[in-house]
Amino acid sequence: MKIILASIFVNDQERALKFYTETLGFVKKSDVSAEGYRWLTVVSPDDRNGTELLLEPNDNPVAQAYQKGIFEQDIPAASFGVEDVRAEYEGLKAQGVKFTTEPTDILDRVTIAAFDDTCGNLIQIQTLQK
Template sequence: MAQARCTGEHSTKIHRTSVFVDDQAKALRFYTDVLGFMKKHDIPLGEDRWLSVVSPEAPDGTELPLEPSGHPAVRQYRTALAKDGIPAAPFAVDDVQAEFNRLRERGVYFTQEPLEMDTNTTAVLDDTCGNLIQLIHVK
């Protein structure tokens, strides 16, 4: 079996990456109204929805599905991550301090204020839907 290598000769990209959320409607409001993403898909699927958001700067870029968290394995996974303070996803920003200030003014709770580490500046917020999210800027 051939293995894909990240050598620049292939154009493999991340198309979607998910976060599991307690309440899809609440998550959609937070991710759009507070963080500034825009809704890409909202398709009813029984009790849940195929719901995803994208950056308004890249509407055809990487999608972030807001997945329902009802499966027992998901609950254990998210509980363990939160307990250990591990973010479920990192989001790139141009200026961590400015985004921290903007979101804090909007009532967002941060578990880690902006912190410079070598070439990275990070902050970690609570998305109100069961996840920690890292904001990151790489110099």
């Protein structure tokens, strides 16, 4: 068994697609519309057949409440692995990404940082120290 799909709620799929592809460097994998719904996924450019991230519209009031609640409590909606959190932080910050948590070492094993994805979510990046 393996994870093939994970999703996050977004308040604007088009803005999310732009941010996740142009700013974060993901690649659009699926973009299918049917009966007013848009199935929109992105993947890592390093693993185009890997886990897809569904940019799911938060049209449902329950989804909106969930998204708002975890954002307000500074809980990341997703976590992405990067080679070097500090380098990624500097690169994304230079592109105008707003960080809510600067690079922070946790338990001398993990370095994390978190940013606002402009679509209603906090996203954490992390590097596991070897």
